[in-house]
Amino acid sequence: MSRQAIVLFAHGARDPEWAAPFIIIKRQLQVARPDAQVELAFQDFMTPTLEAAVAQCAAGGAQRVVLVPLFMAQGGHLKQDLPLLVGKIREQHPQLELRVTPAIGDAPEILQAITDWVIRNAAA
Amino acid sequence: MSRQAIVLFAHGARDPEWAAPFIIIKRQLQVARPDAQVELAFQDFMTPTLEAAVAQCAAGGAQRVVLVPLFMAQGGHLKQDLPLLVGKIREQHPQLELRVTPAIGDAPEILQAITDWVIRNAAA
Numbered sequence: 411m412s413r414q415a416i417v418l419f420a421h422g423a424r425d426p427e428w429a430a431p432f433i434i435i436k437r438q439l440q441v442a443r444p445d446a447q448v449e450l451a452f453q454d455f456m457t458p459t460l461e462a463a464v465a466q467c468a469a470g471g472a473q474r475v476v477l478v479p480l481f482m483a484q485g486g487h488l489k490q491d492l493p494l495l496v497g498k499i500r501e502q503h504p505q506l507e508l509r510v511t512p513a514i515g516d517a518p519e520i521l522q523a524i525t526d527w528v529i530r531n532a533a534a
Numbered sequence: 535m536s537r538q539a540i541v542l543f544a545h546g547a548r549d550p551e552w553a554a555p556f557i558i559i560k561r562q563l564q565v566a567r568p569d570a571q572v573e574l575a576f577q578d579f580m581t582p583t584l585e586a587a588v589a590q591c592a593a594g595g596a597q598r599v600v601l602v603p604l605f606m607a608q609g610g611h612l613k614q615d616l617p618l619l620v621g622k623i624r625e626q627h628p629q630l631e632l633r634v635t636p637a638i639g640d641a642p643e644i645l646q647a648i649t650d651w652v653i654r655n656a657a658a
Binding site: 414416418420421423425427428429430431432434435438439442443446476478480482483484485486489511512514515516517519520521522523524525527528529531532 | 538544548551553555562570613640641642646648
């Protein structure tokens with residue numbers, strides 16, 4: 411099997427603490443997938459950028475990259491900016507098999523998990 | 535038991551489609567908790583505001599309000615703005631029992647659900 415990388419893509423913010431939940435997800439994912447290269451990239455304010463993270467994956471020998479937008483909702487970043495950025499990255503790395511998953515806010519399982527959590531927390 | 539309201543609080547955006555996942559969570563929650571008044575409020579760009587949503591709950595006869603920040607990460611909105619806003623709302627409605635849950639990004643169960651979803655989607 412060809413070597414895989416997973417790039418988590420988050421919005422970013424000026425406050426360094428902002429990244430904490432995404433760093434936890436990255437760690438959990440790396441534990442579950444020790445065979446894959448797992449990177450965390452940001453749209454704004456934080457580094458690495460998505461381009462830099464994918465370049466890192468290519469340098470690490472990845473042949474397949476799965477890009478996971480950790481955005482709850484579809485704003486301009488996902489609808490306009492991400493397709494342009496992905497197009498650019500494909501041109502930079504034509505040898506990479508690059509796949510973009512739905513955003514977490516478009517995943518019924520995630521929305522159900524959030525609903526279930528709210529139900530438990532609102533009742534307590 | 536006193537009447538309960540649950541207010542989901544999201545960031546908001548200019549694009550109306552942005553609210554879609556939060557509207558789904560609101561609906562699922564209302565189905566699971568038909569006894570509770572469920573409202574969705576926004577920090578910016580969209581209405582109702584948090585103040586307006588809580589006023590709606592009070593007008594609807596709620597005695598207890600659980601406020602759930604649907605934010606993945608702690609930015610200035612949650613760390614600085616929300617406590618100020620909640621203080622103001624408490625002054626406006628001293629009769630309400632108002633409780634604020636952790637943000638979804640601070641809930642280990644949510645982060646685990648996201649990790650599990652990424653694992654399934656990255657492998658496919």
